[in-house]
Amino acid sequence: MNVSQTIETEEDLLTCLHIKLYHPQQSSRGLYGLLPLGKRSRHSADDPLRLGRDAQACTYSLVDPRVSRKQLVLFAYHTPQSPDMLFTIQNLSQRGRLSVNSSALDYLERMDLPDKALIRFGEYEMLIIRESGEAKGSFEVEFEVLAVPPSRETCMCVPSMTPVMDTGSCVTNGFPAELRAIGPLENDETLMCQS
Template identity: 70%
Template sequence: MFFSSMNVSQKVETEEDLLTYLRIKLYHPQQNFKGLFALLPLGNRKRHAADDSLKLGRDSQTCAYALVDARVSRKQLSLQAYRTPHSQEMLFAVQNLSQKGRMSVNGVALGYLERMELPDKALIRFGEYEMLVVREPGEAKGSFEVEFEVLAVSPFRETCVCVPSTTPVKETSSCFSYSNGLRVNGPLETDETITFQS
């Protein structure tokens, strides 16, 4: 019985050796003048339990990772790991947790509590934030690794993320307009009780 337990333990450790890896690259046009990312463990890989959604927002009590920005919702978004019956890969979905704010994933608008499966590379935008999420597959089932970094330039300019529309994205210095009705201009919100400016 003792040897059986040791074999199971060793098998779990071996399985956890190759973890799925999420690289989250953040950009904000005013990041050099504000400590927006001061609470994030930049450049350090952190292990995260697969059955616990990874929440990002301004409330460090309820979110695993926090942004120092009063215009960000207390709970802005969550990344949730999942698997399908026909695949061994750990996949991810993103959910908009902001009641007042708007969010887009590769140009598709997500309302409050709406969720979308993420491809291997996804550009998530909320307010003036741009978040490029890149997934590198692994074999482990119980946990994954996440690493945050700050980009010097907008990932939107570097990536070929298609907006599902025949109308091109129109860009100005502080807002992005999409033909599907999503328009992000300036701050999302200053508090959960203040409505989003559309």
């Protein structure tokens, strides 16, 4: 095989991690001044992607003294069973926990990222959404700042919640029985499409 057959072409669709950030004091503190907001950045899949306060040690930096020097790292990988590029997240902070969809990770603990993950550390909330691509050797990252916490916007069904099939909404088991008994608010299964 010659070199031109093994190099990714510009036509290859790259996997993209959409990283949406929220902090309660983000408008007044300039926390995201070092992030390339609103544009896609390309990364080699064999280089770990680090996020933290230290701009020298991390791929992306937050301007916040309360963030660890190295807060977290994302690793890209492939499995023999799937052509998709997948990701693992690892907590690099010795000072604090990191949670992924309500699962806590202590220092150096790691876990696989689902296609949509709510990451929390300190007062930060990060929604990471993986958009699949075909390229094997690189991926893209796109940062965005959210006006409201993603935990309020999305229903991340976690073990303490039960999905309701008709609407896809979540009902928390901790609510009183009268609230759980309400059920789905609407059911559009009988809508007819006309051509």
